[in-house]
Amino acid sequence: MIRIKDIAKLSGVSVGTVDRVIHKRGKVSDTAREKVEKVLDEINYTPNLLAKTLGSNKVYSIALLVPDPGQDPYWKLTMTGLDTAKQEWRPYHMDLQPYFFELESAQSFQYAAKELMENPPDAVVCAPIFLNEALAFFEQLDQQKIPYVQFNTMIPEVKPLSFIGQDAYQSGILGASLLHLVSKNQTGNQAILHIRENVQHSVHFREKERGFREYFRKLPQSQTVSSVIIEGEDMNTFEDKLIGAIKKENIKGLYIPTSSGATLTVDVLEKNGLGHISVVGYDLLKENIVLLKSGKIDFLIHQNPSRQVFRGIYHLANHLLFKKRSPEKELFPLEVITAENVDSYLEAILH
């Protein structure tokens, strides 16, 4: 193993100078630089990262900006990722601090972002639910040269260190194919169900819908897809609207892109004797798991939110600590969950 000391000796300068050349810091004469660079070219120097972090003796902080886990079961899952990351990075004295905002309030996003910036962290992991507010926040981070990772929702306007999430379009295609498969024997139409998505960043859901429709459009016997949109909060309205649409459009299969939508929907279906309608939902929420096991949901697609934050932290920590390069995008696999493999996912350590 070659050390800085060795390079110094080989090039006839001191360790200080070698350090300066390697990290382009301070002033170095051209002659000295050339000597060092020559040696560097010939050998294959890899710095000892342990010594590096130990020597600089710094505590890094990474802040998380995510929806309040207490308000939504999907976002609650992200906390597992945070906890795991905390454990994993403890030896490096990495300080991980979450900041929460309300899922339905853009203002609370701003507020949380402001609080976060009161003592600026070294890096940020953020779920940019509110487009405009997120853009403003990211701009602020850019200005202060604070690196950040965006996850869950893809905002193409910014260039974070890394985006982490899934291909929403392809996710829609997958959902469509599963629904198609499972409802082959029934006659009727397919529908996509939008439940109170307006508040959340909609590109994500629009992409899912596009994929979903595309799949059925491309089928040998092209099918049309209905779209049921439920905006209000009122459960009665919800039921009326849903049942009305099902009857009117003769719907045999429902694709529900919001994690918590499936439970609401299945309740209504059961109540109205429409249990035969196929359902594809998202994510391993407790309620979804129960419904999957009892056959009331046919498939779930796993977005793995806990791993999304885990990997976000991973990339930032590697960036800060080890100057490692992160991929621009880390797209997660689109995981298909059935009654038969759901337990294997629950047992699995954050994977």
Place this chain on the structure above:
Amino acid sequence: MIRIKDIAKLSGVSVGTVDRVIHKRGKVSDTAREKVEKVLDEINYTPNLLAKTLGSNKVYSIALLVPDPGQDPYWKLTMTGLDTAKQEWRPYHMDLQPYFFELESAQSFQYAAKELMENPPDAVVCAPIFLNEALAFFEQLDQQKIPYVQFNTMIPEVKPLSFIGQDAYQSGILGASLLHLVSKNQTGNQAILHIRENVQHSVHFREKERGFREYFRKLPQSQTVSSVIIEGEDMNTFEDKLIGAIKKENIKGLYIPTSSGATLTVDVLEKNGLGHISVVGYDLLKENIVLLKSGKIDFLIHQNPSRQVFRGIYHLANHLLFKKRSPEKELFPLEVITAENVDSYLEAILH
């Protein structure tokens, strides 16, 4: 952050003594020990792992004992895991060395194991394909107190630091359910296809079969499952046997638990105009991916061999370096791959 130095000062001894107490090494007087332990009880000391590894300046070596990746596409996948692990652990000067044996020769396993032990590593990751030979090897490791992880195949007789793999029984159930789903519209029977499995550790395959049969037995209208066993090497015999069985038993769906079996099978099916038969296979082999995309295989179940070795190394490295405890078992999720999500798996970084 509390340091050993602080503890020394608090308990009125030297850092050397504190070190001895913490690691139970060397001789310490009872009075000194008590003083240190008292302080240790009161504060919450977490050692700085960077300093620890840097200070001890040791290079750990982990050996891999796996089937020759050149001989089998499934095992080739494990090499990705090794490469990723190599990168990940480079800062810790972890030396990762693979040893290969032939998939069809128990003797070569012994030979490779012997070679491996010629300069004993600090830990071992092993795929115990050959039961007896593996047992002997593990015993040797136990004697020399070399920790090891077993992956892919579960041998219950030994207690490694960790077992990594999947629940084979449940995997069979999953395979059955997928086959059932996809062949619902056809009439006929289901079959499990054993291709030259005899050489590999068979518990694994037996468990898969048990799960597969169990699923169909438990169905409301219980179905029987045929079993086609092909032992020889000869492709002609293979074809005759397979086609014979399909015709005789009126088979509509085939479950093929060996990764490379699906390709052979689909070739024969196509050639004989039996493309309508449903197929569920295993793993993301190149050939399987092509067949999946073209609809000739309906589902693949992913065993994620690359991640299996990656995690094996992960546990051992943590054990050696940081004295972290590993789970006795790390069961991987049973991942369902379809034509629609296969690309998302290929793009995904080792996940």
Place this chain on the structure above:
DNA sequence: GTGAAAGCGCTAACAA
């Protein structure tokens, strides 16, 4: 048994 001190490879402050 115990303490003092010299490393591990790097960073950063300081002196020249």
Place this chain on the structure above:
DNA sequence: TTGTTAGCGCTTTCAC
């Protein structure tokens, strides 16, 4: 612009 040196927190050796 350079070289020297004192850390970082721990391990390990050596003298007492």
